[in-house]
Amino acid sequence: MSDLPAPTRRTVLAGGCALTLAGVALGSTACTSSSAAGHTSFTVPTTDIPVGGGTVFRDHTTVITQPTPGEYHAFSAVCPHQRCTVNAVRDDLIHCPCHGSRFRIADGSVQEGPARTGLTTRTVTVTGDTLRID
Incomplete structure (x- = not known):
């Protein structure tokens, strides 16, 4: 040893x-890193993000939501409570499986703890039918 x-x-x-x-x-x-958190930029088709819900991209530790048609948001998929990765988007909420924290799809803010702060926001740029996440 x-x-x-x-x-x-x-x-x-x-x-x-x-x-x-x-x-x-x-x-x-x-x-190529585009944020202080070390996330890399990536693109996805808008059709991958359901209206009123969202999609977790584990490979990019990012969750992208579409609360209303054409309104896209991206957040770090890392829960600020104890750094678990969120795993689902349903019922207008982003769910963390570890301790039950829930975050709003519209702004990433805490709906239910134990997390005390919301998810970190990422930048979304819409070009035609493609989303670029930085």
Whole structure:
């Protein structure tokens, strides 16, 4: 067994980005981060987001909602209570499975705790029938 400390999340992510950047010359894409939380930008068709509900994109730790037709919102899918990932959108609420927190689809604010703060907002840009999340 080694006496070396386990690598931190930051060290692992930095190493991954360094390897990705090294692959750019071979046609790979670089790590692109568009927010302080380290989220990457991505796009989805508007048809993937149901009116009056939403969709959780676990790979992007993001939940996108459409409270009314053509009104889109995006939030971090990480619950501020204990960092669990929300897993469902139903009954006008975003649900966290760990401790029962619920968030409003219109603004990500807390409807029911134990979370004390709402979900972190992400930027949504609508272009035709595509949503870009930053």
